[in-house]
Amino acid sequence: QQQVKQSPQSLIVQKGGISIINCAYENTAFDYFPWYQQFPGKGPALLIAIRPDVSEKKEGRFTISFNKSAKQFSLHIMDSQPGDSATYFCAAIYNFNKFYFGSGTKLNVKP
Amino acid sequence: EAQVTQNPRYLITVTGKKLTVTCSQNMNHEYMSWYRQDPGLGLRQIYYSMNVEVTDKGDVPEGYKVSRKEKRNFPLILESPSPNQTSLYFCASRLRGEETQYFGPGTRLLVL
Numbered sequence: 073q074q075q076v077k078q079s080p081q082s083l084i085v086q087k088g089g090i091s092i093i094n095c096a097y098e099n100t101a102f103d104y105f106p107w108y109q110q111f112p113g114k115g116p117a118l119l120i121a122i123r124p125d126v127s128e129k130k131e132g133r134f135t136i137s138f139n140k141s142a143k144q145f146s147l148h149i150m151d152s153q154p155g156d157s158a159t160y161f162c163a164a165i166y167n168f169n170k171f172y173f174g175s176g177t178k179l180n181v182k183p
Numbered sequence: 184e185a186q187v188t189q190n191p192r193y194l195i196t197v198t199g200k201k202l203t204v205t206c207s208q209n210m211n212h213e214y215m216s217w218y219r220q221d222p223g224l225g226l227r228q229i230y231y232s233m234n235v236e237v238t239d240k241g242d243v244p245e246g247y248k249v250s251r252k253e254k255r256n257f258p259l260i261l262e263s264p265s266p267n268q269t270s271l272y273f274c275a276s277r278l279r280g281e282e283t284q285y286f287g288p289g290t291r292l293l294v295l
Contacts, residue, residue, distance in 0.1 A: 074224075074225075075242075078225070081223075104282075106282065106284075113288075113289075114288065114289075115187075115273050115275070115286025115287055115288055115289055116226070116273070116286050117286065118282065118283045118284060121282050161225055161226065163226075169214070169231055169233060169239070170228060170231070170241060170242070171216065171218075171226075171228045171231075171241070171284075172228070172242065173218075173225040173226040173227065173228075174225050175223055175224055175225040176225045
């Protein structure tokens with residue numbers, strides 16, 4: 073049973089557009105919600121993360137929106153670039169040690 | 184260079200033949216963890232370690248063993264591999280209290 077549900081599975085966006093990836097969770101005990109970016113042949117790398125007492129966090133073109141009551145969070149990539157083409161994973165962390173990842177979204181940004 | 188290394192990077196083996204995948208980090212991180220990545224399932228945590236001699240189960244620990252005798256090393260042991268353990272495995276580490284978890288390059292395992 074997937075603890076974190078991620079959608080869509082794949083996403084095609086034109087250069088300059090906004091990419092939006094959504095995640096939902098059930099366990100209200102999760103205490104941290106990171107997003108990871110993975111390029112082919114590489115390990116995932118932390119992109120941006122948010123704690124559940126914050127509704128939004130922005131770092132450059134990347135923004136996490138967090139809706140605690142709905143138990144949902146999303147990643148927004150503004151002004152998407154071809155170099156953003158990668159697989160993105162949301163995750164939820166329990167007790168700062170146990171990680172639960174979503175199933176991943178493959179993003180393709182068309183030039 | 185600060186990094187997490189894994190060996191081997193690729194491994195083909197047969198059912199039942201014990202194997203070990205090594206993981207080493209040079210960043211003096213307390214926390215280390217193993218994941219497997221399968222298409223459509225994302226990454227799933229196998230085991231993690233909060234420090235030397237302290238390990239705990241992740242989401243999918245069945246069929247795996249780990250040990251943490253030294254801070255820098257966290258080997259993953261498959262005592263009797265089966266075909267359903269064919270996967271891409273990642274080791275990761277982070278400093279206690281820090282957000283960033285650093286991943287190794289991955290080990291692709293095929294069990295025949």
